[in-house]
Structure formats: C-alpha cells, structure tokens
Amino acid sequence: MKSYLKRTGIVAALMLSLASCENVLEEYNPSGQTAETVFTTPEGFETLVNAAYSYQRWWYGKEEGYNIAETGTDIWTSGAGEVYRDLTQYLNLQSNNTALTNLWRELYAAVNLCNGGITRIEKAGLSPAVRPVREGELRFLRAFYYWHIVETWGDVHFTTEETNGIVATANRTPVDKFYALIFEDLKFAVANLPVTQAQYGRATKGAAQAFLARMYLTRGMNKEALEMAQAVINSNTYKLEANYADLWKMTNLKNKEVIYAIDYSTNLAINDLANSTSNPYGHGRGSNNGHLLFLMKYDDRPGMTRDITNGRPFNRYMPTQFLLDLYNDNDARYEGSFMEVWYANATSRPTGMAIGDTAVVCSRKEISDAFEKTRKYQTYDRSKIYNTNGLVKDNLRYPTLSKFMDATRPSLNEAQSARDVFVIRLAEVYLIAAEAQMKLGDTKAAADLINVVRMRAAKTGKTAAMQITPAQVTLDFILDERARELAGEQIRWFDLKRTGKLMERIKAYAPDNAINLQEHHTVRPIPQTQLDAVTNKTEFAQNKGYQ
Known part of the structure; x- marks a missing residue:
C-alpha cells in the first residue's frame, strides 16, 4: 500500500528508538549497514523492538488520539478551540481528516515493523532467555496496533508479512481474521512475557493479560474475558491506589495500579518534539499534550x-x-x-x-x-x-x-508534558470482570467487583452509600461507571462501539454530537491518500457512507 509503505521499510527502524524512556532506550545506529546485517545482531535487534514501541506515542497523549478515541461520544463535546469538529460532532466527517490520515500511516508502519521483527527474530542472535521475551513484546504490540486499526476502520488491509518498498494494492480482510491474529499474538505474549521488566514501559505478562481480557470482552467472549481479568486481579502484582486523586499526581505516575503505560521522559528534549525520522509530521507537541x-x-x-x-x-x-x-x-x-x-x-x-x-x-x-x-x-x-x-x-x-494537568512544566506556554499515559489500569480490569460476570448472568459477582472500584471512590464516611446492589447492575450502569472512572483516558469511543451503544447514547446524552450523527459513523473513513495510492480501487474502496 503505497501511502504507508513507501517509508516503512525495516531500515527505517535504524533511526527510531523509544528515546523518551531514559532507562529503556539505547539507540544503536551503525552507519552504512543494512537491515540484513544490523538485525542479525542482538544490539541491532533491540533497536527494532524499541522502534516498535515508539509508534504508540502517535496516539497516546496526542490530540489526534484523543479525538478518535475519546471525543464524539456521550461524555465529551467541542470546546471553542476544537480543531477536529468532524470527529467530535461528526460535522461532514470525510476521508481528508488529517488525524485519521496521520494515524493510519503510523499504525500501519508500526504493524510492518512488528511483522519484520517477528520474521527476523530467528536470526537475530538473541539468547534463549531473551528471544521469547522480545517476540512476546513484538506480538503484543502487533495485536495492540491492529486493534486500533480494525476498530477504527473495520475490515481493511491485513498482512503478517514485512513489506519493503512500494506495494500498490490493498486487501479487504474481515474483522474476525484481525481478531484471530490478535488472540494468537496475545496468547503468545501472555505465555512468554515476564511478570515485571527492568525497563519501565515494556509490555509484561500482566499487560498482555489485561489487554487480552479487553479483547475477549470486545468480541463477546465473556467467560474468557472473566478468566483473564481474574488472572490479573488475583496475581497480586497490581493494587488500586487508596485515593483516586493520587493517581494523577506527577510525583506518583509509576504506581501499582498502572498495568500498562506509555512512558514519557522528564527530559522533554528527547520526546520527539521534532525528529525528521520518527516524528516528521509532528505539530510541535512531542510529549503528552x-x-x-x-x-x-x-x-x-x-x-x-x-x-x-x-x-x-x-x-x-x-x-x-x-x-x-x-x-x-x-x-x-x-x-x-x-x-x-x-x-x-x-x-x-x-x-x-x-x-x-x-x-x-x-x-x-x-x-x-x-x-x-x-x-x-x-x-x-x-x-x-x-x-x-x-x-x-x-x-x-x-x-x-484536571487529571492530565502538569504543574511541573518549565514554562507557562510549554506544550509538552512528561506525564505518562495510563493505557490500562487495574480499575478497568475490575470493570471488565464485572461486565463479563453480568453477561454470564451473575449480577451478584458483578456488583461485588464494581463495589471494589466504587468503595475506593467514596468520600470519607460515604463508603456504604457508594455501594450498589445486584439489581442495579446493567450494561448502561457499567458504561456510566466506566465514564466516571475512565473519563478522558482514550477508551470511551471503543467502549460505546463494542457494546453497540454508540448511536443510542450519543443521541440520548450528547445533543451537540448527535446533530450530524449517522449509522456509518461506527467506523471511520479510510484516508483519501490511501485510496489514491492503490491500483485495485474496486476491491479496496471507501467505507460505506463516506465519499
């Protein structure tokens, strides 16, 4: 696919790293060497894995990602300074939207890098102890990126092969095939990733389990979602913060409730503010904004x-x-x-x-x-x-x-923040388990799980008043609870879509967003740059409802 493959050959990874994780990223870029030589050394292969992580920063903590994943729902609407009103209020949303264009390009570049790494790992010279861990990370990341792609755009292009150079055709692959690979990759990650990693920000067993629980719930596999969520809860690796507000303190970002996070550096100079290779399309806000x-x-x-x-x-x-x-x-x-x-x-x-x-x-x-x-x-x-x-x-x-505010920024006009982005927290895992229990018919167990989260949220002396009964457990109540707990955390649009509630709840609760809302908005338009690039335009056409 020309629009996203013309700059994503594996050699590009030589210039990429997770340069904002101080203790994670070690850049290895020997001049003049090819991917075939560099990635057959352990040091070179680490460069590829680090680069595979870096693409997460295009979505998490960035305006484009907030617009696609959080706004255009029942809980957020446009402020006066809104840029992407077509995403938030569905105002003539079409294929020229730049947020969608940028993230399509970067997500597919990330998948291609993961595909290349998985293909090449056998000859990377990694030790028997390290190899399954690095493959687990790459498979976790491939599943992670493909989830964003398939939920955003539906049955679009799918491949597990590394691509170098220009490919001028694309395929239409059913959603089920995406999820088959997502499950396969995450199961591998669960089996091979360690409980903890020395370098903060890398995927762990718990991160893979929590994300797999989310994926099972998305596909209506409630028994499997419950089992995986319970495995995270019962591992005793994670713990809810006693005080909800403490989660957001800049001095407490690396806390025991966070299962998976995108790590941003306190050294803003290395957070990809301007980087011609890894962030050539940036808007001057390289960190969490x-x-x-x-x-x-x-x-x-x-x-x-x-x-x-x-x-x-x-x-x-x-x-x-x-x-x-x-x-x-x-x-x-x-x-x-x-x-x-x-x-x-x-x-x-x-x-x-x-x-x-x-x-x-x-x-x-x-x-x-x-x-x-x-x-x-x-x-x-x-x-x-x-x-x-x-x-x-x-x-x-x-x-x-105020959850994302950062008073540690060096100046009042500084657009970058060193705040880490919490992708999956233990509180969400409790709510995943509760939703699965409800769908399996056990509202008592569901209420007990929800009450764990609600008791933490109770003001002093109000613990009893915050607890709910089994009779109160409905899908809408759980969506309300997820809004209270996770507002702003780049998950809401996906929650409403997976539950089939996107149209209903926007129309009921977000009248400004509902004015232009139509049925086809449950998937986003494929970027025009992609449609223009392919030669098989009949087979790979725009999603229905869009021009």
Missing part, C-alpha cells in the same frame, strides 16, 4: 492570567452535561477529575480581590442569582453553560478535566 486539551478559557477573566499551575488552555473539549451529572456528591472522583475554581493570580484584579482569592467558578450545579450578586468573582453555573436540553450554551467556560 493531554494537559492542554480539556482546559477552559480562564486566562482572560478578571483577576486571572495564564500561569503554569492552571495550564495553557487550548479549550478543545468540554464535558457534556451528562458526564458531569454522572457523579453524585458521595463520589470523590469528581473532585479528583475536575476543577471548578480558579484563584486570582493577576496583578490587575477587581477591587477588593486579593491574590489567592476566588476569581472564577464554573459549577455543574445551579447557583442562585441572589448568591451570585454577593460575590466579587465571576460565576458560570449550570444554566449559563448548558441549555435545559443539554445543548452547550457557553463553550469557553466549564468545569475542567
């Missing part, structure tokens, strides 16, 4: 100026009214996920307002007019942010997702 995207526009309000603590507000996405209403007053996850108050920090302030006084409040609740009149600060309450039908009234001011 989730901290920019969910922030409301606070820095033009009286008493406020932009600072490091409150972040650089790109104002891309805002919560739907439905998401804010999902949290009750007993649930500490609301305060652990959102901020509603901004404190005066500007030299120029309203009369009577001191530095550190409240300057702005954005509340999910209604504030009485009488109370507002007694305040020096500005208030944006429920009726100012949303209309009664849930449509957005003000897409500049709203409660802000």
